[in-house]
Structure formats: C-alpha cells, structure tokens
Amino acid sequence: MKPRQTPKPLESAASTIGPKLAAGSASLNPGLRRVVEYHWGWRDPEGNRIEARKGKALRPALGLLSAEAVGEERDLALSGAAAVEMLHDYTLLHDDVMDRDEERRGRPTAWVVFGTGAAICAGDALAALAQRVLLEDASPRREGALRALCKANEDVIAGQMLDASFEGRVDVSIGAYTRMASLKTGALLRCSASIGAILADGPEASIAALADFGTHLGLAFQAVDDWLGIWGDREQVGKPIGSDLRQRKASLPILHAAASSSAAGEEIRCLLRSDDPLSEEDVERATDCVADTGAGEVTVAVSKVELERAIGALDRAWLANHPRSQLSELAEFAIRRAY
C-alpha cells in the first residue's frame, strides 16, 4: 500500500512550532546554533540557510492534537509540541554518535560534519532547551508536562542502553524486545500524545487514554522502522539498505528469523554470532533468509495489532470527536508509510 496524502495536522505542525524552534536555537551560542540548525535541515554544513525540508513533525502534531482532543485550543500545547521535538532531536544527535551512523535523512550526520564533541553538546543543549521551553510556559500544569517529559527522557535513555546491549545477541526474547521498544520509541510518543492535554488541564482519564495511544503507536512505529531497516529503500529510510543486518541489530524481524527452526533461521543465528564484517552479497543473502522465515509478515502483523491497540485506546475515555479522528488518521498514516 502506498502512502496516502499527508494528513493536514502533520503538514501544519512543522510550521506551527517553527517559530518556537527558531527562538530556541537563536538563544544558543553561535557554534551550537549552527549544529542544531544543520541537524534540523535549516542550514548547510557551511552555515548557509537552505530551504528547510518538510519534516514529518509527527511528535509535535500529536502534541497539538492532544490539546484539541480534550476540547481546548491547540495553542495551549505549543510549548509541549516544541519540547517533544527538541527532545527527539537530542536523542537523534546522541544516537548517531553512539551508533556511528554517518547518514540521516539522506545527509551526513551532525558528528560527521562538526565532530563528536559538537554533536554531543548540541544534543545536550536541545535537552536543556526542551526543559526551558516548558518552564517558561504560562500553564498552571507546566510542571506536570515537565514531569512527563522527564519520564520520557529517562525511558528513552534506558531503551537506548538496552537496545545497544541486544546487539549481536540471538537470545533476546520478543518480550524483552517489546519492553525495550516501548521505552526507546514508545515513551516519547506517549509523552507527545498527552503533553498537550496535560498543559490544557484535560481530565486525567483522557490524558491516560492519549498516553496509551502514544505507547502503542510507538510499538507499531518501531515495528515498521524495523521492517524498513531490512526492506526499505534508501529513499524511504535515508540510509543504506540492509543496515540493520550489517550492524547485527536485534530488530523485530531479525529476532523472529533467529527464533525460526528452519535452515534460514540457523543461517541468521550464525550470522548474528559471528564478528566478521558482511559483504554486500552476505547482506543480500541474509535478507533472503529473514524473508524465508516469514519474519517480514510477522513484523507487519505486529505493527497492525499495535496500531489497532493505539486506536482502541482512544475510545477508552472522553475525547472530542474531530481531533480523535485526526489522531487515528495520523497513526494510520505513520504506520502505513511503508507497505
């Protein structure tokens, strides 16, 4: 299935929070600002302004919609929407350093262009900025929003650490994988999908439903990401095809394949256990093996189940009708981008 037309909330979110992001980066020292605005796709490596790419801004879109979902103005969610995007970008900047990833969104990563130190600093600065944006918000519930952001930050870090510890292992259970993914990816979507409702002082039950929606959306999203990490083309993923296999990542399809009793499963287990660098042919061969075990279909099925759970969560408490439909639509769009 090809991606349908981009939902409106996704299109408008990036421009809605743009001024907040711009004010944030303008408050940084020039060296940090350059790294941050390069990472955002606003500047080239030399620091010249370029036409900003249309980012997905999924997290800000969720944040803005979550205020509307409890019947309030989306403007009340503005700081929250900017904060989750800043927190997301901080994790990307640090992840790229940790994983030594050299490409993101089809461009060299920040550490490749500016060095490891500058990329770490820029990430740290964005994490602090996310916090400040909320501290400066006028909402009497800003502290609650800050708590949610802090929790998301802690969970993402724990998830990243777990993910790294899984690399090259064949014995990671699907349960352990799911706990990792709900931390690494679910936690920030959970925060994004509820932070606007918190700032708008929505009912507790509605906030909880929105948060659960976010967690399951995160699990669905991670399954899609893992699928793309093997079968996505460069245009969809922005990095070389087969990179998850090359890195021996314990991704969902790879774990499913490694759990298979078939000959293909045994080949994948051997590959994960070995330390030798993989040639292009090895990666192609491994991709075929993973497909042979049916792990691709299982991964797609997991993403669909989690998507249903996410949408189901939205029915568990009172939410305004139109924003609720928009949240469902957004979730489907985010998940069906691949197949």
Add this chain to the structure above:
Amino acid sequence: MKPRQTPKPLESAASTIGPKLAAGSASLNPGLRRVVEYHWGWRDPEGNRIEARKGKALRPALGLLSAEAVGEERDLALSGAAAVEMLHDYTLLHDDVMDRDEERRGRPTAWVVFGTGAAICAGDALAALAQRVLLEDASPRREGALRALCKANEDVIAGQMLDASFEGRVDVSIGAYTRMASLKTGALLRCSASIGAILADGPEASIAALADFGTHLGLAFQAVDDWLGIWGDREQVGKPIGSDLRQRKASLPILHAAASSSAAGEEIRCLLRSDDPLSEEDVERATDCVADTGAGEVTVAVSKVELERAIGALDRAWLANHPRSQLSELAEFAIRRAY
C-alpha cells in the same frame, strides 16, 4: 601553601547526599547504574563494590550551606545538593568523551571502560535524574530551583562549546576567556551556592549574593585548575602532568604567556599554532617558557582576586553568620588546594 585541614561541611556533604545519589542510581537500568556508580568511584570496572573514595563534594557542600545561610535547615537543600552533583557528573562524563580524556581522579574514564555510547547515555541519565530529584522535592520553590539548574546546564554547555572553539588559538582575549570560564565553571558553582537558599525560600537579595559568590568562586577555581593543568603533579590533578600544554588548551596561564612580548611568549605562540604532537621534552620546554613570562604568578593573582570578590559578595546581603564563615572557609580551602 599546603592545604589545611578539610573543612567540616566538605567532609559531611558527601555522606549527607550519599543516600539520595544511591536511590537515584538504583532507579536506573542495570547497565546505566554500573557506569554511573563506576564514575562515582563506588564500583570497579567489573561492577564489584569498592570502598568509595572520599570525593570533594564541593557543590553539594555549597548547596547545603546556602540553605543554612538564609537561616533554614540544611535538609531543605538535600535535593538541590544532590541535583548539582548529578549535573556536575553528567558534564564530566560527556566532557571526557568530547576531550578523549582517558583518566580522571587517577582511574580510566567511563568511556574507556564501558565505551563511548554507554558514557554518553550515563551522562544523559544523570542530567535527567538531576531534574527528577528536584521535580520530586516538596518545596513550593522547587520550580525556581529547577530554573536555576536548567540555566546552569545551558551555561555549562555553552561554556564547553566555547572552550573547545578556543583550542589551539593564540588570539583569545582574557575577556573572552573570562566569559567562557564564568559559563563553564562559574555557572554550576553559582547554582550550587544558591540552590539551597532557593529551595528554603530565602530572601531574593540573599539568593543573589550567594549566586554571585558562586560565580566568582568558579572563576577563582578555574584559575587554580588552569594553574594545576601546567604545574600540578599527578597526585593533585589525577591526570598526566602538562596535559593542557599537550592539548594546546587556551588556559589562563597559556593565554597570558601567549600575550607576552618576550621570546618565551613567541615560543608559546609558535607551539599553539603548530599541529605537531609534542614530545615530553617539548612539554617541559613549553612549561619553562610559560613560567618565564610570569603567567604563573598572574594566574595565582587572578584566583586570589576572584576569591576576594566571592567572599565580598557574601557581605552584600543578610546571611546567617556561622554558615557565612563556613562558606568563606570553604572557598579559601577550595582555592588554596594548590599553592
């Protein structure tokens, strides 16, 4: 001048905040906890508990005293004292990665033992933990404390970025250096010396005086650190002697030497401009050159002037007598550790 007996507040601070730190690290995932507790000197690289070294705990000591200085119980400052120590340790973990420093306090740095990714994650986790500790505090002024901590974090990052941009440069003005040092080192001591007073809801003028005390103490402290970076022995500094010259850091004595019109000054300028790695003889020779310009005496004088300013700031607003004396004593001790 040899260090006198360690002041009591410094000795007791580490044990006072110990349980808060322990509860914090116990809440982390096991992988992160291991890195953090290794960094604190509580565990060896294999994860076995070792007898904790007596840390300096200067920042927690300042935090605790600042509550007493506005006439309140030091217990009110407990979260603040733990938070500034966690923030400090986060900056150290990241700095060591950025500077590729392989030794701290006479032990291999965390990234050397656990890898770059784990050290970055552990730093991120401590930054988040510092924030959470304050969010969980019962004080009605916890948000003010959080603002102070966030500001300190932003300033430290900006200072670190500036410091890195100075490396190898001979044209950094003393004014630019001082602004950098007041961010990199002054900001967190400013926060430490006032956070307890904020949490204890002290008078604004007293909080401001304590904050200024911290800034100037930071400048004095940095001057001493820079002095030790050239003339300190391994036991005092915990890393190889002459490392600042080897790294061509724009430290205070090196900048003063590079500004000298003497032949020794010219040698230092040449050394800073070149890219060649320095032999042990080069470093020794450069050390002599820096000394020749009188930069050592200037650096000592700067630290004394800033120390006086720090102590002077304590007289600018009402503070309780005994804690004020203890703050002065602590400042003198921290500065006179070297000479």
